[in-house]
Amino acid sequence: MSRRTRVALVSGVALAIGLTLITAIAVIGPDRGLEGRARERELAAEFYQMRCAACHELEGGIGSPLPPRVLASYGTAQLLFNYVRLAMPYEAPRTLSNEEYWLTVGHLLRSRGLVVEDAVVNQETAEGIKLDGSAS
Amino acid sequence: MHTREVQPPSHPCSTEPLLPILSFMYDPASRLDAELEVRTPPPSPPAASTVIPLTRSQVSALIERARREGISRRDLMKIFAVGGLGAVFAACERPPAPSSSSPSELGVADVPWVKNPEPFIQHPTNLETRLELLDAVITPNELFFVRNHAPTPRIDATDFRLRVEGDAIIEAIELTMSDLRALPSESVVAYLECGGNWRGFWGSVVGRTAAGGQWGTGGVSCAEWGGPTLASVLDLAGIRSGAVDVDLIGLDEGGFSRPMPIERALDPTTVLAHTMNGVDLPPDHGFPLRGVVPGWVGSSCVKWLGRIVVSSEKIWSRNNLTSYVLIGDDWPADQYAPADGGPINAGVVKSALALPRPAELSAGSNSISGFAYSPSGPVQRVEWSADGGSSWQAARILDPVLPHAWQRFQFEWDAPAGSHTLLTRATDAAGQTQPDQIAFNSKGYLLNIVLPHPVTVS
Numbered sequence: 001m002s003r004r005t006r007v008a009l010v011s012g013v014a015l016a017i018g019l020t021l022i023t024a025i026a027v028i029g030p031d032r033g034l035e036g037r038a039r040e041r042e043l044a045a046e047f048y049q050m051r052c053a054a055c056h057e058l059e060g061g062i063g064s065p066l067p068p069r070v071l072a073s074y075g076t077a078q079l080l081f082n083y084v085r086l087a088m089p090y091e092a093p094r095t096l097s098n099e100e101y102w103l104t105v106g107h108l109l110r111s112r113g114l115v116v117e118d119a120v121v122n123q124e125t126a127e128g129i130k131l132d133g134s135a136s
Numbered sequence: 137m138h139t140r141e142v143q144p145p146s147h148p149c150s151t152e153p154l155l156p157i158l159s160f161m162y163d164p165a166s167r168l169d170a171e172l173e174v175r176t177p178p179p180s181p182p183a184a185s186t187v188i189p190l191t192r193s194q195v196s197a198l199i200e201r202a203r204r205e206g207i208s209r210r211d212l213m214k215i216f217a218v219g220g221l222g223a224v225f226a227a228c229e230r231p232p233a234p235s236s237s238s239p240s241e242l243g244v245a246d247v248p249w250v251k252n253p254e255p256f257i258q259h260p261t262n263l264e265t266r267l268e269l270l271d272a273v274i275t276p277n278e279l280f281f282v283r284n285h286a287p288t289p290r291i292d293a294t295d296f297r298l299r300v301e302g303d304a305i306i307e308a309i310e311l312t313m314s315d316l317r318a319l320p321s322e323s324v325v326a327y328l329e330c331g332g333n334w335r336g337f338w339g340s341v342v343g344r345t346a347a348g349g350q351w352g353t354g355g356v357s358c359a360e361w362g363g364p365t366l367a368s369v370l371d372l373a374g375i376r377s378g379a380v381d382v383d384l385i386g387l388d389e390g391g392f393s394r395p396m397p398i399e400r401a402l403d404p405t406t407v408l409a410h411t412m413n414g415v416d417l418p419p420d421h422g423f424p425l426r427g428v429v430p431g432w433v434g435s436s437c438v439k440w441l442g443r444i445v446v447s448s449e450k451i452w453s454r455n456n457l458t459s460y461v462l463i464g465d466d467w468p469a470d471q472y473a474p475a476d477g478g479p480i481n482a483g484v485v486k487s488a489l490a491l492p493r494p495a496e497l498s499a500g501s502n503s504i505s506g507f508a509y510s511p512s513g514p515v516q517r518v519e520w521s522a523d524g525g526s527s528w529q530a531a532r533i534l535d536p537v538l539p540h541a542w543q544r545f546q547f548e549w550d551a552p553a554g555s556h557t558l559l560t561r562a563t564d565a566a567g568q569t570q571p572d573q574i575a576f577n578s579k580g581y582l583l584n585i586v587l588p589h590p591v592t593v594s
Contacts, residue, residue: 060339064347064579069476073454079390086248086261086287090350093260094246 037118044107051089051096052104062090068112077121077129081105098123248284250419255279257354261286262330263420265354267490267507273325273541275357277413282420283330283355286389289440293416293424298369298408302383302446304398306374313410313424319364322407324430326540327509330355331433331460331480335580337587346580353488353587356509358542361428362411367402370446381451384427384438391443394435394460395451396481405430405540408441430540431511432481433581435460464577477577484584485510485570487518487545487562494590499553508533509542510564518545521559525572525586528561551593558589 055063064070074080085101087093096104106121108114114131115121121129247253248261255278256263263282270279293313301308333355338346370382375398382401385393400406409428410417417423422439429436435455445451456475463469463477472478487508489495508515514537519528531547549558563569574585 060345062345062347062350070454070458073458074390082389083286088260090260 034118037120040103041107041110041117044103045111047100047103048107048111051100055090066108066112068114071108071112071114072131074131076131077105077109077115077126080108080131081126102126248287249282250288250290251278251282256281257352259349259351262349262351262355264352265357266492267354267488268492270357270490270507271505273358273536273538273544274413275359277359277415277418277421280357280359280412280421281330281355283434284388284420285392288420289388290419291387291424291440296424296442298425298442298444300369300373300444300446302444304376304379304446304448305370306376309373311369311372316364316369316408316410316425319368321362321411322365322404323360323362324405324407324428324540325358325360325538326405326428326430327356327358327542328428328434328437329483329486329509331435331483331581332579334486334583334587337585338576338580338583341583341585341587342574342576344576346576346583347578348580352493355434356486356488356507356542358507358509359413361407361409362414363407363409363425363428365404366406366408366427366444367404369408369444370401373446375446376448378448379446380449381447383445383447383451383453384436384441385443385445386422386438387440387442392435392438392455393453394438394455395453396429396432396436398446400429400432400481401446431483433460433483436481459579460581461579462577462581463579464575466575467577477579480581482511483509484582485512485515485562485564485568486584487515487560487570488587489558489560489589491589491591494592497551497591497593499551499593502549502551503546504549504558505534505544505546506531506560507542508545508560508562510562510566510568512564512566512568513539514541515543515545515562515564517563518543519561519563520547520549521561522549522551522556524557525559531560551591553593556591556593558591559586560589561586 049057052063055061056066071080074083081101084105085094085096085098088101088104089095102122105126106115106119109121109129109131110117110119115129119125119129249263251263253263255266255269257266258264261284265275265279265281296313297310298316299308299310330349330351332348333351334353335346335348336350336352338344366382379398381395382398383393383395385391396406407428408425409422410425412418412421417426422441425441426439427437427441452474456479458476460480461467461472461475461477462480467478469476485508487506489504489506491504491506504520506518508518515533518531518533520531521528529547531545534544534546537543545560561570570584570586572586574583
């Protein structure tokens with residue numbers, strides 16, 4: 001087998017493997033990711049109701065209802081996270097895990113239309129999420 | 137240009153991980169059997185991953201927490217699977233404990249301040265002064281209240297530069313601390329008060345709870361501030377005719393900023409302070425430089441001042457659009473657009489007793505003191521009542537009386553045993569008196585109603 005043939009064969013196999021992987025990711029990966037993200041949204045909403053809503057959602061609570069404009073004034077999801085992590089929950093600030101704070105921030109941004117419904121809000125994405133309301 | 141020792145939290149350093157159990161739900165590779173499979177985070181996590189990886193310490197902490205609450209690992213997972221997160225919290229009953237990791241380990245600021253918080257009433261990002269600890273016009277730096285919107289930044293003064301710029305500036309300049317110290321220095325004794333001071337009383341005295349930090353009466357203190365006037369600094373850059381607004385911008389995370397009209401910026405009482413009670417500004421109070429705008433709410437006195445923008449147009453920031461504005465029936469939003477409500481600049485006339493709430497006194501003669509203040513200059517009169525306001529008596533105003541400081545007042549009360557309510561009422565040089573009623577604003581600013589102070593005499 002000539003060198004050219006071997007290179008062509010190896011290239012062909014590599015291409016086939018690559019196409020197979022891409023197909024698998026396209027077919028299977030997104031399904032799994034969508035399911036996971038949907039579950040995360042549910043959990044985030046539940047968490048917010050449990051830990052935040054008593055102050056922020058009820059009439060007469062000591063927390064602002066957090067309209068989109070107030071959240072947007074933080075500029076980025078990262079700065080909003082930083083503040084929420086520093087100051088909340090009001091009665092016990094800085095006591096949640098970072099994952100819990102990320103879920104809270106993600107829920108706030110989704111529920112106020114500051115990011116699209118399936119947006120991923122976490123430490124990798126937050127700096128790039130500009131809170132100008134343009135994503136809604 | 138500036139050195140910050142405090143870095144924004146940007147790493148997933150979990151404190152007490154409860155939510156890592158979510159990863160079992162997301163990742164089919166995880167198993168819910170009794171033997172928790174410990175995974176380590178991937179070397180470089182894929183962007184936008186929804187799977188929250190478990191670290192060994194996270195799993196250990198979760199197990200430990202469950203053990204403390206008498207819940208087995210298997211039961212914890214079952215509880216979560218059946219009832220969700222709410223059920224887990226209900227089972228554990230109490231919120232997670234604070235992180236035991238040090239700030240340096242986490243790479244983030246664990247607390248928003250530097251000073252010892254012990255003498256204060258602590259709020260999430262603020263330290264409230266206990267007025268009962270004060271017995272002079274000047275508040276010691278260690279007891280001066282702290283209002284932070286982000287962790288106190290640690291700034292290296294040798295690298296510090298104050299930048300003055302904007303379309304209404306003739307030539308943008310940068311000034312070092314040496315430059316600023318070389319300018320003629322003014323000294324002003326001035327009280328500073330958070331615009332939300334007393335917010336925690338709206339519910340009890342007006343019947344409607346206001347949103348925001350639930351301050352008592354100690355979101356106010358008084359110090360001697362030293363530094364050049366803002367006008368002298370702006371003069372170095374040159375101000376064009378037609379300047380409208382001056383924005384002071386801090387070096388804290390998010391760059392807290394608060395614009396003011398050019399007229400107030402050029403007022404000779406507005407200073408850029410680099411000393412507080414004769415020493416360099418402490419970190420929590422704006423080291424190395426802050427604005428001091430006597431009579432205006434504390435948010436006008438931007439700490440860690442790093443940039444000044446002078447504009448030929450009105451400047452808007454979150455702190456005159458959505459925060460520090462009066463929102464309520466008396467302030468129709470359409471009259472104040474694009475702001476959400478009426479602007480807040482100057483404070484209001486107030487008085488408060490230097491007693492704990494509630495106070496406990498011994499029956500008989502008691503010398504009661506307090507503090508009164510107004511943006512309109514020294515308070516002229518303070519009255520007090522122990523009978524619910526049916527009768528009022530004059531309190532003595534103590535020296536020194538200074539133009540922008542608060543005033544101490546004192547009165548003797550022959551207190552009978554029992555439960556009582558003391559009232560005080562201040563009137564300033566402009567004739568403004570603390571009211572008996574006040575219009576509600578949803579963010580709870582500028583409450584200055586005559587405030588009942590509960591006292592138990594035994």
